[in-house]
Amino acid sequence: MRLDPAQCSEDDIARMVHAFYGRVRQDERLGPVFDAHIADWSAHLAKMVDFWSSVLLGAGRYSGTPMPAHQALPELEPELFERWLALFQATTQAVCQPAMKARADQLAGRIAQSLWLGWQMANRPQVLAHDLQGAQHAG
Numbered sequence: 005m006r007l008d009p010a011q012c013s014e015d016d017i018a019r020m021v022h023a024f025y026g027r028v029r030q031d032e033r034l035g036p037v038f039d040a041h042i043a044d045w046s047a048h049l050a051k052m053v054d055f056w057s058s059v060l061l062g063a064g065r066y067s068g069t070p071m072p073a074h075q076a077l078p079e080l081e082p083e084l085f086e087r088w089l090a091l092f093q094a095t096t097q098a099v100c101q102p103a104m105k106a107r108a109d110q111l112a113g114r115i116a117q118s119l120w121l122g123w124q125m126a127n128r129p130q131v132l133a134h135d136l137q138g139a140q141h142a143g
């Protein structure tokens with residue numbers, strides 16, 4: 005489902021992205037992770053506006069590859085994703101209309117799950133293999 009511009013404009017997306025990364029940078033756990041990997045914040049923010057415009061409005065300006073970018077971050081762990089999502093949801097609550105908030109939160113949750121699974125496949129394949137065996141034994 006794509007939002008229409010009355011529910012979510014390019015300006016709304018820019019406001020959401022800038023507000024979110026403002027919070028991220030001040031967070032004691034997430035801030036240092038981003039600062040260790042991002043040299044040019046204005047380029048990162050422009051890329052993230054393009055990303056969210058593509059997924060919320062179908063704007064099609066983003067052509068990056070989030071999975072390898074996150075698989076290469078050694079620090080990732082479930083608590084960081086939970087913190088990321090909590091900050092994201094607090095941001096959308098503060099700055100987005102309800103339809104935009106609902107869709108953005110849903111997409112963020114799905115993408116976070118997929119990035120975490122992909123991270124484990126790249127960095128902890130033995131743990132995943134163990135989980136699968138357990139699932140088989142459990143029928």
Ligand code: HEM
Pocket residue numbers: 034037038041042051052055067068069070073074077080081084085086088111112113115116119
């Ligand atoms: C623990 C949670 C997360 C952390 C610590 C994190 C951190 C980062 C960092 C450091 C980068 C820059 C990588 C680089 O340029 O080398 C990045 C890029 C990016 N992140 Fe995340 N991220 C998280 C979750 C998410 C989620 C849930 C989404 C989507 C909803 C997302 C979307 C993106 C996108 C689209 C890029 C740009 C990738 C590219 O095309 O270069 N991230 N992230």
